[in-house]
Amino acid sequence: MFWAGTRFEEDIVVPYLLESATTDDTYVQNSMWIDTTIETEEDSVQVRGVTDPVIVDAEGEPLLVTEIKTTSSLEYLSGPKPHHKAQLHAYLYALNEKHDHSIQDGLLLYGARDTLDIKAYHVPFDETFWNEGVVAWMRSQTAYRENGELPPAKPVFDWECSTCPFQGRCGEGDAPYQDVGYTGLLPGLAEYRKQQLTEYFDAYPSAKLTPTLARKYPSLIDEQGVYEWRCTACASTYAWDELEEKDDPSELPLCAGCAENGELTTLTVPTPENQLTDYR
Template sequence: MTQENQNNGPDDWATLDELLDNLNGDSFQDWYRERQYRQNIENGTPYFNNPGDIPEPERHSPSSLLQCQRKISYRQYNAAAEQSDPQGIFWFGTRFEEDLASSFLECAVTATGTYVRNTDWIDFKIDTDVGEIQIKGATDPLIVDCDSTPILPTEIKTKSSIENIDSPNRHHRAQFHAYLVGLSEKYEIDLTEGVLMYVSRDSLDAKFFHIQFDSEFWDQVVLAWAADHTEYRLRRQLPPPEPEYDWECKFCSYQHRCGQASTGYEATHLHGFLPDFEYPREKIVSYLEANPEMRIPPTLAIQHPDLADRFDVYNWQCRVCGESFRLEDVSDQSDSLGSPNCPTCASDGIPATLHDPRIDEQIRISTPTNVMEVEQ
């Protein structure tokens, strides 16, 4: 025991109440985010810690191909997400791939002269009707030869259940086609086959699908999607909501902003917070860090007073008399989403509540960059 520790008496020790106070959801989330931040630096990928980076209109990620054009635009421009990321699902996927899938491929699949490589990067450009586009991303494990040249790439997807899966998802086929094209170009080979693996997070049951390159699907579906998305970006227009599958809107982090939920919001801009809407704390922070010209609405500032000290706050607005009030000038506020009464209207005997400014007003006040029009 060091001299310093020897000098620490019972008065310096943490109390049971302090220990219990530190065991809460916010402290765990803060610790996990800090852990991810540090790991990104240690893994040589510090750019994952910079949510404000907006990709060029011509650049596409394999995993985004054939997804809803509007959802991808919201994500690319760092719109405020309405749900927390499914970190548990992400964590399981990473652990399964690194701890089980790679070992399975190495021990039960490879033969003499073949090996398992954890991942490979693809980065290629291709001509389309709107000009040259770029597709860049990282693969899942690959079976390679002794020169580390790919022989059989794999893509691993984890799901809560695989019972009803009888064919590959079109998103995943598109992603796999991008890997086949990118690896073929990188190694100057003709790579046309791979395996898509689905595994259940509950039971660890697995299903495998043999993927063969389909030039018609690649040219007429995948590249056409990528060209359309690039064109929307170049025209600075927000694409229409056109998900590949009906269930996508239900799980989308922007369903309220997009107007696809039953909350009365309509499709609107990329920027700003939906008025009187409850966002996850970490998404408030990530949005404001990526868009420093924007402010936090008063309802969210009341819920998260520490963020009100860190970021500028919009004024309350009354939609009856039109007046606005600073957060600190309104007394009857609580930490719920219940709106306080308008002081001016109350003095006139008129029942009226205060609200967050509408998104158009937030944009007028803050003048953010990259404002896009909604495609009608």
Template sequence: MADKEGRVTRNSTNDDSEGSNTSPQLSVEQLLASLSGDRFRDWYRERQYRQNIENGTPFFNGPASVPDSERHSPSRLLKCHRKVVYQQCNAPEETSDPDGIFWFGTRFEEDLAFPFLERAITNADTYVQNSVWVDFRVETKGVELQIKGETDPLIVDADATPILPTEIKTKSSVEHTSEPNRSHRAQLHAYMAGLSEKFGVDLTDGVVMYGSRKTMDVKIFHVEFDEEFWEDVVLEWAADHTHYRLTEELPPAEPENDWECKFCSFRERCGKGDSNHKDLGTDGFLPNFADYPREKVVRYLESNPDALLTPVLAEKYPDVADEYGVCTFQCPGCASSFEWDSIGRQDRVGRSRPVCPVCAEDDSLRELQISPHEQRGSSNEEKGVTGEGA
């Protein structure tokens, strides 16, 4: 508490009372020992977990469900078909989430973009609404598609009827941005179509706003609803994607821009990375690939209860191995099986598979393999989507 002059004083009632619960003051050494990047990471994860519960969205804390083949999220329209399939089917991600970028995007939208629209753009007869869910169906190429997603802030009238939807994105720089990204146009088209159907209006205009994470500069682009682009490009992409899902066919790796592969969380599985894997399906960890972040390993195992760790991941995350189990090695020659920790460490780490010790006694060097069934888990087999290495 503070005295009349504003000085901080101690509460003598609490300090002097017998059996006080006041914790002893931490020493500088204890404080310094607690300050670490790992401690911040754990605190941040727990903070997100609690916020999801407080916001009534506890489902964000668990693994995402696999959407129906006909269902599409506006934010994934026109993205690389293969990447979207990997995301939809919960293939294990090879990189951590860029939480800093997500956090900045949320803050930019809530703390800057929304107030800008509300205070500098609207007047007494118009308002800004945080977001609206759209969920509509459209038929194309003989397939009924479902498009479901949540808009960014939109300008509405006094009856909360949409007038102008927005799509707000952040980038490292907007200096050389001269037009909206094609996928962002597609996303905005989906919102215009969905809002038009939901509210019985004809929305033909929207805006894409880009904000720079470095300079806070902003560029805004007017987007008019283009029927030809919507039907011949966006809906055709969605129909093709539904076809890949229904036929359980691994789609081609064709991103809109080549640089996207460099930042993709599935580049090794796809074949764009430095490992010797290529064109793999959605199930299981990559054999002999140890660079999965711990949180992604746990998330995959939680979403696939029958799946097991690979030996190289068990070596890296022994506590996870104790909880979830590890695949066994199998010899394709003599059919012998070996527990992961029965093979010497020097034979388990690296790109090449370990050699069967039984066959080695007969001078036959047969590489041990991991059981595909153990690696994928039976719950994953229902998802389909196969590739050369699946």
């Protein structure tokens, strides 16, 4: 899907903009970096990211900002989706703050992946939508992060759960966890992408792989290390690869020492909240 979106932008949208939205004095720039801080009476939030193509003047000053989205069908699309409109507003606000001239207009382009048809919507900057909708949402998300709390496990849109970075931590997913903080790797969970792990280890260099992830991404073992299995009953420890791999990654192994004494004790690795302080 990412490949389709990238090719759609480069092969369809940019030529479309060049033909229909530029003049002899303007051209299409592939993207612009944005980085701005929004100050409110109570606190501040940062907006940072990269735009989609921007129509600029001869000096490279932005005139019209675009946001490009691919979708399976345009049949039932009647206007900009609120979350896409919010993203475009963030671009408009940041660029307007950075440049001397007013930047108040955006273009939201939807493309059908199968037919390559396009629907375009003019999105003027809406101060009320921005302050009461987007900024209020960003402030609440910032507060959750600063307090080490997860956002409420009630999505605005049903599809959000499938792409949520906290999936598996809130208790609403299939993983056996609930209300786990936003740092730390979930033991027994194999669904992390390698890019996610790379970014996580960049942010927390002292963190290690869980045994489950070590088996999935062996190329990361030498650099990051792996947490040991530990028995909370007898304090025995086992190297991550000392125990037989389970067919179900979420099924944690049993302590052999306790089993010899007639006790069935599940081994564990550090809990997510302790991974950055324990087992160094």
